[in-house]
Amino acid sequence: MKTLLRHLRHSILALIASAALASHAAEPISTNQLRENEALVQIAILLDTSNSMDGLIEQAKSQLWKIVNEFNDAKQGDKIPVVQVALYEYGNDNLSIGTNYIRLVLPFTRDLDKVSEQLFKLTTNGGSEFCGAVIRDALDKLAWDGNGKTYKAVFIAGNEPFTQGPVSSQQACKDAIQKGVVVNTIHCGKQSEGENGGWRTGAALAEGRFLTIDQDKAIVHIEAPQDKEITKLSIELNKTYIMYGQDGARGAANMSAQDNNASSYKKEGAEVQRALTKASSNYSNSGWDLVDANKKAGLALEKIKEQDLPAELKSLKPEERQSYLDQKAAEREKIQAQIKKLNQERLQYVAEKNKENGQEDTLDKAIVKAVREQAAKKQITFK
DSSP: OHHHHHHHHHHHHBOOOOOOOOSSTTSOOOSSOOOTTEEEEEEEEEEEOSGGGHHHHHHHHHHHHHHHGGGTTOEETTBEEEEEEEEEEESOTTSOGGGTSEEEEEEEESOHHHHHHHHHHOOOOOOOOOHHHHHHHHHHHSOOOOOTTSEEEEEEEESSOTTOSSSOHHHHHHHHHHTTEEEEEEEESOHHHHHHTTHHHHHHHTTOOEEEEOTTSOOOOOOOTTHHHHHHHHHHHGGGOOBOSTTHHHHHHHHHHHHHHHHTTGGGTHHHHHHHHHTSTTOOOTTTBHHHHHHTSOOOGGGSOGGGSOHHHHTSOHHHHHHHHHHHHHHHHHHHHHHHHHHHHHHHHHHHHHHHHTOOOOHHHHHHHHHHHHHHTTTEEOO
16 A cells, blocks of 8 residues: 555645744744735645555655645735645554654644645554544644635545544534535545445535545656746745745755655656745745745844855844845745746646546546535635
């Protein structure tokens, strides 16, 4: 089942997420703060990491970016949706029986590089898979937004019966929708087994979609002539980032590391999808990048201690620093615009090829379709 974990890492990487500003700049500002023109989307991913689920994680690695990218050109009225992603693992014997073999890997975050990093660290072992328990834990422990306009969804994936464990999965799903959280279930195996195991019922109780995945089926990515230039521009974007504070070096290193991780799933399309994410407003690194902190979160340069500035700014006079920051922001916007333009051409090419090939529906397409249908009920519109 290692292929399955590989596939779902790919599926969440292509579908596809700090402390508040304090008096001293060494503490990064919150990456979860919303601006007035932003609306919130919250997606919790619950992955079975028992022995049989390696391929599931692999699909998740490669499809995360694709899910997030669905919201790049979306609108909720006059607001731009921003995506927070949370990550759980369950069913792994390395986890404690006292927690029902559940671990909250990441609470809701907009730091999508951190989500990718943690996905690539997941390993399988064991175990006992309790779907009801992990859904209940996610409902209770994650900071779900109370706004009724917020699209809130769980995607839970696994291959054992949905009804296993000490917590009623049906009651957990009923409680989820009462809280405004849609539960989408992804059964890894035959559709009939998923239906008999309660996966379809769980989704129906929480107004979600029941999906199935074949672990041996590769994700189909149509290579377009624009792909190479898009990924090249993605690397050029990295040169526009300005590190600051104690998290600066780590943040920049992790950005490059996740570029490399996505590159290892080039055939599945993760490299291109990550580039598109980096060109969008959903990719925010205000916790360690001065350009995002200044432009997206309103952090003034004069509030930053000299010791927390990078060498490239320390060498400038105080009155020259904002101009340098503005220059980097302009460079970034220019590169992002180039990526978006190339992607429009790429989408046209891919649509034509899909038409020629009569391409069948795949898991990533089914997830995207579910997200669009459910988000539309929250008045989120897509181009």
